[in-house]
Amino acid sequence: MPASDTTPETFKDKVFNLIPPAMIAAVLLFWSLAPKAVVESAWTLTLTSAGIVIFVLLLEMVHERHAGWRMNKQEFATDLYYSVLSATVISWLTVKLAEDPLKAAKAALGIHTEWIAALPWLVQVAMIVFIIEFGQYWMHRLMHNWTPFWLTHAPHHHITQLNAAKGAVGNPIELFLISLSVLALFDFDNTALFAAFNTTGVISTFAHANVKANPPIWYSYVFTTIRHHSLHHSTDYEATRCNYGNSLILLDRMFGTYREGEGVLVGQDERKRLSIWEQTLFPFQPLIDKAKERRAARNDNAGGTAAA
Numbered sequence: 435m436p437a438s439d440t441t442p443e444t445f446k447d448k449v450f451n452l453i454p455p456a457m458i459a460a461v462l463l464f465w466s467l468a469p470k471a472v473v474e475s476a477w478t479l480t481l482t483s484a485g486i487v488i489f490v491l492l493l494e495m496v497h498e499r500h501a502g503w504r505m506n507k508q509e510f511a512t513d514l515y516y517s518v519l520s521a522t523v524i525s526w527l528t529v530k531l532a533e534d535p536l537k538a539a540k541a542a543l544g545i546h547t548e549w550i551a552a553l554p555w556l557v558q559v560a561m562i563v564f565i566i567e568f569g570q571y572w573m574h575r576l577m578h579n580w581t582p583f584w585l586t587h588a589p590h591h592h593i594t595q596l597n598a599a600k601g602a603v604g605n606p607i608e609l610f611l612i613s614l615s616v617l618a619l620f621d622f623d624n625t626a627l628f629a630a631f632n633t634t635g636v637i638s639t640f641a642h643a644n645v646k647a648n649p650p651i652w653y654s655y656v657f658t659t660i661r662h663h664s665l666h667h668s669t670d671y672e673a674t675r676c677n678y679g680n681s682l683i684l685l686d687r688m689f690g691t692y693r694e695g696e697g698v699l700v701g702q703d704e705r706k707r708l709s710i711w712e713q714t715l716f717p718f719q720p721l722i723d724k725a726k727e728r729r730a731a732r733n734d735n736a737g738g739t740a741a742a
Contacts, residue, residue: 450497450647454657457486457636465629466555479628480521486635487517490598494644499660500698503595503644513599515710520602520609528613536618547621558622562630567682569615574678575691577608585720586611589713591674594701596664600642601680605713612680637681658683665693667700674702 443451464482465473472478491505498504550558577587590604602609617627640647641663649659658679666677676693679685686692699705708716715722 446497447646447648450493450645451649453493453645453647454636454640454649454659455653457489457640458633461486461632461636462556462559462629465625465632468625473625473628479631482628482632483521483635484517486632487598487639490639490643490645493647494598497646499644499646500595502698503597505597505644509595509597512710513597513603516602516604516609517599519606520613524606524609524613527610531610532614533618536616540619545619547619550621551623555623555626558626559630559633562617562622562627563634563681565617565620566615566630566634567680567685570612570680571678571682571685571689573612573614574680577611578675578678582717583611585717588702589708589716591667591700591702592706592708592713593667594705594707596642596644596660596667596700598639598643598645601638603713605716607717634681641681654683655687656684657681661696662686662692664697664700665695666697668697669699669701669705671702673697 461482468478494505550561553561574587577583586605586608588605590608593600593603604612637657640649641658641660643660645660647659648654648661649657653659654661658677658681662677662679662683666674668674673693676691677683677686678691683692701707
């Protein structure tokens with residue numbers, strides 16, 4: 435059992451346990467009360483999303499969960515690369531290849547959902563979170579149960595430590611697939627959308643973070659915590675086939691994939707850490723290996739023929 439479960443809680447521990455729900459409350463207050471000019475700025479969501487990750491990274495320096503997960507220059511550079519990639523290239527591809535086609539299909543089919551914007555604001559936020567997480571849960575579960583999809587997701591499981599920005603680390607194909615949703619079919623209020631994005635951002639960031647925080651039981655029953663997600667990142671592959679909820683562990687409880695516990699050692703294939711290039715090529719590695727084998731076989735045959 436992890437040391438964080440066996441040692442008595444200090445006052446500092448108790449304060450940190452409340453930070454995740456407090457940050458969700460702060461996000462909701464911000465998006466519900468922010469001036470129109472701030473809400474409509476193209477940079478606001480980007481800044482709040484980055485701010486959440488940066489704040490949790492700073493918390494790691496103040497109250498870390500495991501010394502073995504401590505941030506270093508190599509990990510920081512990798513996390514930064516993937517964070518920028520997700521916010522730029524992956525985001526652009528998601529809009530062009532998924533959201534825009536969905537909006538076009540919605541218009542062509544005459545689908546109207548303006549009534550959604552008239553629902554209470556918090557209800558809209560909750561609906562958005564559920565729609566995002568329901569899709570991600572099943573995509574994530576598929577990735578752990580079908581080899582072609584596992585090959586895109588496996589690089590994310592080759593990380594050997596957990597930090598606040600690790601949710602963005604993975605093969606670009608996986609990052610695109612996990613970003614897909616059907617939200618474009620609905621006419622939610624923009625502030626509700628942004629609040630939901632930041633809410634899931636807070637939850638998933640803490641679920642990957644090296645922060646010693648064990649939120650209240652009501653929080654951990656509904657939302658994913660580092661305890662749930664570190665078990666999902668365990669070195670034992672079978673142990674990874676549980677706790678799929680990126681932000682809503684409630685879905686695992688609903689669909690029978692919840693498992694209690696916590697992991698400390700994380701990674702796959704004897705905890706081999708992959709470089710960015712290796713992560714990018716990983717889904718294609720079986721084909722690359724087969725091509726090398728065929729080339730080697732042809733060279734051997736040619737050499738044998740020449741010797742004869």
